[in-house]
Structures are given as C-alpha cells and as structure tokens.
Amino acid sequence: MTSITISAVRPRTSILDKSLSKGKSEVSLSCYALLFSELVQYCQNRVYTVPELQNKLAEMGAEVGHRMTDLLVMREKSGKREVKLLSVLLFIKSTVWKSLFGREADKLEHANDDDRTYYIIEKEALVNKFVSVPKDKGSLNCASFTAGIVEAILSDCGFPAKVTAHWHKGTTYMVKFDHAVITRDKQLEDR
Template sequence: MSAIQRQKSSNLDKPLSKGKAEINVATFALLFSEIVQYCQNRVYTVPELQNKLSELGQHVGNHLLDVLFLRERGFKRETKHLQMLLFIKGTFWKTLFGKDADKLEQANEDARTYYIIEKESLVNKFISVPKDKGSLNCASFTAGIIEAVLNGANFPAKVTAHYHKGTTFMIKFDESVIARDKLLDGK
C-alpha cells in the first residue's frame, strides 16, 4: 500500500471535527450582502424578497440539521418542542452566530407561539435598506433556517421575522406539536 493510499484511508477513518465556533464577520457580511442582492434582482416587491431569503434560509437549515445533531448531540434528537427551542436558542445559535440568542419567550395568549429575540441580528447589521424597501427585514433568511430545522426535526412550524425589541423570530407551531407534547407528558 502506497503512502497516498494509507493517507486517504486514514483521512476517511477520522471522525468529523467540531470545527471552529467562530465566524469571520467581514466574510459573512460580504457573502450575505451578495445573497440579498442576488435575491433582489429576481423579485419585484419586499414580501417577495423576504420570501426568497426565507427559501434560501430553508435550504441552509435543511443541511445544518443533521450536521448539528451529529456533532453536538450524537444523533440524539429532542422529543419536546420546548427542549428543541432551547437547543435552537443555545447550541444552534452559537454554531451560526457565535453566541446564544438573547431571549426566548412564549406568547401569553397562544401556547403554540414562541419568540426568539435577538437585539442586534447579524444579518441586519450590515445591510443598508433603501427607502423604497423600508420594511425589508433580511432576518427572513434566519427565519427560514429556523423553520427548516424545526420542520426537519419533526416540529412543524411557521417562522417569520419582525422588528420588535430588535429582531424577533415568531415561531408558530402546528397544533400537532402541542398535542404530541401533551401525550408525552401523559396529560
């Protein structure tokens, strides 16, 4: 066996590394501004642009889900929605943005609705919104990632981004998620 063959087989046998928990903000800002510009050139309205960003975020979220559970949890998945939200607020957010999300709150009037609050969203930090697109919230990209992760982990939900106390991600779970949790709790 040649040295190259030994090296190839040994590289394949190595476990996945955890990688760095750091992001290069300048690189991210440049890449994300190009993503926004790419999407903007393919739509006509702000809601269409936000939907396009959300769709791209969902692609990212679909690919992140398995990697996160493999690296961080050894394939152990959450069974209750609150534990999944805490995973997103902590481990998931730290993987994407280098820190935990600022807050997780439940809506007073609706057991299916939760809010993840980020005082200064990284995706909005470096984007200058033109006056004609004043309501644009580029955090729709992050909302798409969150939605894909929740849906892929069997917690069907719709996630939207809003300006409120910074950037607020409103997570509205499907009724089946709450019903499943009640069954798991024996209520």
C-alpha cells in the same frame, strides 16, 4: 562513513477520515458580510416586492437549515433528536445560534395568549447588522434568512412550524407551531 537520517512520514488523511466533531472554526465577519450581501442582491434581482424578497431569503435559509440539522444533531447530540417542544427550542436558542453566530440568542419567550406561539429575540441580528435598507424597501428584514433556517430545523426535527422575522425589541422570530405539535407535546407531558 555516511549517516542516513530516517524521518517519520505522516500518512495523508482525507477529509472523509476527519471527525465531524472537529469543525468549530470561525469565518471572518467581513467575509460573512460580503457573502450575505451578495446573497441579498442575488435574491433582490429575482423578485419585485419586499414580501417576495423576504420569502426568497427564507427559502435560501431553509437550504442552510436542512444541512445544519444533520450536522448539529450528529455533532452535538450523537444522533439523538429532541422529542419535547421546549427542548428543541432551547437547542435552537443555544446550540444552533452558537454554531451560526458564535453566541446564544438573547431570549426565548412564550406568548401569553397563544400556546402555539413562541418568540426568539435577538437584540442585534448579525444578518441585519451591515444591511442598509433603502427607503422604498423600508419594511425589509433580512433576518427572514435566519427565520428560514429555524423553520427548516424545526421541520426536520418533527416540529412543523411557520417562522417569521419581525422588528420588535431588535429582531424577533415568531415561531407558530402546528396544532399537532402542541397536542403531541401535551400527550408526552401526561405520560
């Protein structure tokens, strides 16, 4: 008498069957550093000046930002986008930063003299951590890549702004919103 063993066979699942909410895996820091250094070298070989290089990095970051907007709004917000200015800034400071860098940004500040300007402050930006800037490119701030990501996310959420990276208190991202955004936000507060 022979015995037959029947084993349970799991059906194969395709990547399209997997939920968007189960995607929080981490990338090794050394892999990220290598990939980012290659990105900087790629951009550097196609420009002549430091401002051109920072603009090119911001353009590359914007491509990432457009994709991050859709992913994070679906994953974290169930498809609902923010309508208030402060809410979208807090979404970027917390959710976006955690998704990209594994932690929140250090500070979010509002400029005292200009109601259109906000600052996202990061003491030690991951994109600048492994970059050694040559003396002839002393003003280079690779955080322009992250500024491009933030600018694209704000634009996609309906908050057009210009985002630039500066050396101040570590790395500071200056977010300068269009006048229409401030006007709309004030109208929402008055309701």
